[in-house]
Amino acid sequence: MRAHIITYGCQMNEYDSHLVASELVSLGWELVDSVEEADFVLVNTCAVRGKPVEKVRSLLGQLRKEKERRGLLIGMMGCLAQLDEGQQMAKKFGVDILLGPGALTSLPEALKQNARFWDLTFREDVLDYIPPPPKGALSAHVTIIRGCNHHCTYCIVPTTRGPEVSRHPDLILKEIELLKQAGVVEVTLLGQNVNSYGKDQPGFPSFAELLRMVGGMGIPRVRFLTSHPVNFTDDIIQAIAETPAICRYIHLPVQSGSDRVLRRMAREYRRAHYLDRIRKIREMLPDAVLSTDIIVGFPGETEEDFQETLSLYDEVGYDQAYMFIYSPRPGTPAYKHFQDLPREVKVERLMRLIEKQKEWSYRRNLEWVGKTVEVLVRGEAKEEGFVQGHDRGNHPVLIPAAQAPVPGLYQVEIKQATPHLLFGEVVGAREPAPIPLPVA
Ligand code: 5AD
Ligand code: SF4
Numbered sequence: 001m002r003a004h005i006i007t008y009g010c011q012m013n014e015y016d017s018h019l020v021a022s023e024l025v026s027l028g029w030e031l032v033d034s035v036e037e038a039d040f041v042l043v044n045t046c047a048v049r050g051k052p053v054e055k056v057r058s059l060l061g062q063l064r065k066e067k068e069r070r071g072l073l074i075g076m077m078g079c080l081a082q083l084d085e086g087q088q089m090a091k092k093f094g095v096d097i098l099l100g101p102g103a104l105t106s107l108p109e110a111l112k113q114n115a116r117f118w119d120l121t122f123r124e125d126v127l128d129y130i131p132p133p134p135k136g137a138l139s140a141h142v143t144i145i146r147g148c149n150h151h152c153t154y155c156i157v158p159t160t161r162g163p164e165v166s167r168h169p170d171l172i173l174k175e176i177e178l179l180k181q182a183g184v185v186e187v188t189l190l191g192q193n194v195n196s197y198g199k200d201q202p203g204f205p206s207f208a209e210l211l212r213m214v215g216g217m218g219i220p221r222v223r224f225l226t227s228h229p230v231n232f233t234d235d236i237i238q239a240i241a242e243t244p245a246i247c248r249y250i251h252l253p254v255q256s257g258s259d260r261v262l263r264r265m266a267r268e269y270r271r272a273h274y275l276d277r278i279r280k281i282r283e284m285l286p287d288a289v290l291s292t293d294i295i296v297g298f299p300g301e302t303e304e305d306f307q308e309t310l311s312l313y314d315e316v317g318y319d320q321a322y323m324f325i326y327s328p329r330p331g332t333p334a335y336k337h338f339q340d341l342p343r344e345v346k347v348e349r350l351m352r353l354i355e356k357q358k359e360w361s362y363r364r365n366l367e368w369v370g371k372t373v374e375v376l377v378r379g380e381a382k383e384e385g386f387v388q389g390h391d392r393g394n395h396p397v398l399i400p401a402a403q404a405p406v407p408g409l410y411q412v413e414i415k416q417a418t419p420h421l422l423f424g425e426v427v428g429a430r431e432p433a434p435i436p437l438p439v440a
Pocket of ligand 2: 078
């Protein structure tokens, strides 16, 4: 029996797809790379914006046809599955198995039943499940906390993923130890809001403490996603500063530079607080690479509000930004209470923001020319004759293929920069560079 998994959305979803893939393998299923080869197609969905929802709709349409043609088991999981919108779709397109983001461990049971199986509960054993290391991977994700306790008015995630629940630190450390033994050199700790780690469970370490613990395990690179500005506290910045294994790459979504918009978004901080966190990061981690998420065209955003986002961008000088046009999501407070702006206004603002992002990314990238960085080479690049990897600051780096014939960590001197890419050459030995292990 052969299964194919299709994943939309964020790294949390990638992790969850790996989790269900390992469940399937342990049940004796073979994983295949295409719908055509599969008896079971499982779609891991995202509901954060309209676009991923529409992609799922058209995919499910195709799968229904395939099902009518030759018989096929169709599964749907992830954030959209948790919503009414997704469940309507599932009914329409003949989805057999539907699992919300908290019900992934129901998959074996679902496959046993010869009837439609839907589970939208949040099961505790999802937190306990330790998926085996992904085969041959140098880089892996580890979920440390699930859910979200915030109530940003634009966001559907608190509805789809429920409240914050931290995983037991022993499980996290065990999972990372297995990854290390399997040869993984980079671990990314995942959560909707990693800084909240431990707060929901008495006796659990704080996020700063967890960072120090993971940073001392001998994994060369430890990263984390995503942080919330409201509780990106000094002790976290201190832990990063004191733990060499932790990458100094900080993704701190700001969403808007205008206090008026931040208030309407129900973000629990204001511009001054955000900039104070950036100041502290720059003071304690002068080489930190900063990225952010920004939503343009939130309902009621005026030209003045947008100018404040542009000026905040200049004040921070981000290395990278993920920029989104506001997308009204049914079920969110903003959808219910606010009027969406005309599309032309939103698109035009996005274009201006992208211009700003390109300017800053180019400027920041140029600062790396002449410096030597550690690159985790993953494999062939799209550009012929190059391999691609990323440095500790998450910059994509291209290297002549002959210089890095096998994936791994290399010391690379940056020779050239574009707004999107760094180009470098391996310095010294052609072997993966020796890795300085952090002192425990
Ligand atoms: N519209 C546009 N962007 C959104 N995001 C979350 N909800 C919406 C929405 N309704 C963005 C935020 C968040 C990122 C994961 O997606 O910027 O940080
Ligand atoms: Fe990830 Fe959010 Fe999309 Fe869910 S809705 S998959 S948490 S980005």
